[in-house]
Structures are given as structure tokens and as C-alpha cells.
Amino acid sequence: MNPMKGIPLTKVGFADLHLHTSLSDGTLSVEELIQLSKRKGLRCISITDHDNLESYKLAIGPAEEADIELIPGIEVSAVWQGKDIHILGYFCDPTNLAMNMELEESGKQRVTRIRAIIKKLNTLGVDITFEKVLSYCKGPVIGRPHVAMSLVDEEYVSSFSEAFTKYLGDGCIAFVEKKGLNPQQTIRLIENAGGIAVLAHPYKTGADTLIPDLVEWGLKGIETYSPSQKGSAGRKYRDIALRYNLVGTGGSDFHTEGGPSGPNCMKIPYSVVEELRERREKSRAEWF
Numbered sequence: 001m002n003p004m005k006g007i008p009l010t011k012v013g014f015a016d017l018h019l020h021t022s023l024s025d026g027t028l029s030v031e032e033l034i035q036l037s038k039r040k041g042l043r044c045i046s047i048t049d050h051d052n053l054e055s056y057k058l059a060i061g062p063a064e065e066a067d068i069e070l071i072p073g074i075e076v077s078a079v080w081q082g083k084d085i086h087i088l089g090y091f092c093d094p095t096n097l098a099m100n101m102e103l104e105e106s107g108k109q110r111v112t113r114i115r116a117i118i119k120k121l122n123t124l125g126v127d128i129t130f131e132k133v134l135s136y137c138k139g140p141v142i143g144r145p146h147v148a149m150s151l152v153d154e155e156y157v158s159s160f161s162e163a164f165t166k167y168l169g170d171g172c173i174a175f176v177e178k179k180g181l182n183p184q185q186t187i188r189l190i191e192n193a194g195g196i197a198v199l200a201h202p203y204k205t206g207a208d209t210l211i212p213d214l215v216e217w218g219l220k221g222i223e224t225y226s227p228s229q230k231g232s233a234g235r236k237y238r239d240i241a242l243r244y245n246l247v248g249t250g251g252s253d254f255h256t257e258g259g260p261s262g263p264n265c266m267k268i269p270y271s272v273v274e275e276l277r278e279r280r281e282k283s284r285a286e287w288f
Helices: 030-039 054-065 097-123 130-134 144-153 160-168 183-192 208-217 232-243 271-287
Strands: 014-019 042-047 073-080 083-090 196-199 221-225 247-250
Touching (some): 014 030, 014 083, 014 247, 014 271, 042 054, 073 183, 097 144, 130 144, 144 160, 183 208, 196 208, 196 271, 232 247, 247 271
Parallel strands (some): 196 221, 221 247
Antiparallel strands (some): 083 196
16 A cells, blocks of 8 residues: 555655754765765755855755755844844845845854854863864854864863853853844845745744744744654644744754754655745745
8 A cells, every 4th residue: 555645746755954064063064964865865955054055055966966855044043132043044045145245244253252262261271272163164154063072172071062061051151142133133134035034943942932023023934843842842832833823844953973863853744845935935925
């Protein structure tokens, strides 16, 4: 018996709409990630590297060869009351001038922040350098994970997670507050680049009180499929998606092989991609 009999072909297959490469804080190259996605049986992916769109143009050819649909994606780090609010942008035009100018400015701010973090660490007796941290950065975006890699390598901590709980996490002794666009500005930036905005891993972010405002500002989706929100947490955000008429999207938030969550671990049906695309087309019709 064919379990797919009677199901429209457009509804068959799985998607993963939250993946990272070495162009931000992942460990695999674009090509390696696509090959892994193919082995995991994915039909559609979106590479959502932090604050850059470089992966998309590199992924077009390999994705076609692997027969995987590729959606332009990005994870933008907005700032709200000193807290990082990660907003995913799908279908953005990678050549959009305003977005690329803002991402360039964000890259400069990231460098300033990392230098400040290293200065704090140095005053604490942690002898690492910016050049050492930069050596872990394989793309245009440097961040705290690269500092954590250096701390592990220099044996100041025994694990990546300890680097954050001891030094780098919010409120820790080497933490430096991020500067950047607020969530409203971020959503507008994504929309102006032809994309739609989705709130990333809301349980992990812990900013539920902000969701009504995000919706008012133009948020179109929220991650309901996420390894960080299972059981009652997952149900909570599915209910929120229904309440505010948001597309329930998601993915593995994959960073590295051997980690807790691999591509396609959430088994997201392809119908989510279609719903996301339909919402984008509806939004574009409203804009024009």
C-alpha cells in the first residue's frame, strides 16, 4: 500500500527552514550542509546564517544538483531592552541595497562588540586575542560563538556551553550588550527587501510579551517546530500562531554535526513552505 496515495504531490516531502553554515556560527560549508540535507531526505531548505546573505548565492548551484529547493533566508539579530530578538527573514532579495548596507553596518558593530568582550576577558586574566578569535570565523560575521571556541581551545573552559554560562551569556562577567536595529526596524528592513519576517525559537528567546507588538509591526510567522520547544512549550506556540494568524514555521537550528539537532529532525511538512509562500504573496499584494 502506498502511504502517499491520494496526497497532492505539492504536499509531499520535508523542509528545514533554520540552518547555519560556517559563514556565521555553523561548522559546515554551504556545500557540506546541502549534501547532509540531501542525505537526511530534505526537499526544501533555507540557510539562515546570522546577519548575512552570503550563503544563498553559494548554495544555488549545489542545491540544484542535489534536487533541493532553496529559499533565501537570514537570521537578523534585533535588540530590544538589551535583549537579542532573532528574527528570520525569508524570500528577501539578496541584492537589496538597504539590507546589504545595514548588514555591513551590523558587521562593524559585531567587531566592536567582540573587541570589547575580549578586553573584559583580558582584565579577568583570560589571555586571548582578537586575531585568535577571528581565526575561527570563516565568513563575514564574527560573534560570541567564535570567542567560545577560542576559550575552549585555550582550555579556559571545558565546553562551549561553559563558555557562555561562565563568561559570555547575558549578564555574565564578560557580557557586552549588543547594539543594532530594534525589532520593528528589523521587520521593516525584511519587508522592504521583499521578504517576510518570522520570530525565531520564541521559547529560547523568552520575549512572549513582545509578540503582540511584533504582529502589529508586521510579523508573519513564528517558529512552532523547534528542538528547543517540545511538549507543552510547542503547544503553547502553536496556540499563539493560531491566535495571531501567524504561519507556524521552524527547523532544526542546525549548527554542527554531532550536535543535539540535525537537519530534518523536526520533520516539517512541505505544506509549511507553501503556506509561507502564500503569506508572502498576500503581503506583497497588500503592499502594492
